[in-house]
Amino acid sequence: MQRSTKSIFAQLVxxxxxxxxxxxxxxxxxxxxxxxxxxxxxxFIAMLFCQLTGAGSLRE
Structure with a gap:
């Protein structure tokens, strides 16, 4: 049996x-x-990810 796991980011979304x-x-x-x-x-997903990772902009 294969166990699947979701990333914390996927769980948050x-x-x-x-x-x-x-x-x-x-x-x-x-x-x-x-x-x-x-x-x-x-x-929305791009901005949420950047916010959570502390990026200064979407281009970083």
Missing amino acids: QLMGGKIEFQNLVNKYQSDKGTKGLTTWGQ
């Missing part, structure tokens, strides 16, 4: 409601309308 609840809000407020690059979810 799951505690925050995960992608489904977030996507419901994105659809409600149409925040992805007209995006050409990063989606709202992608930007």
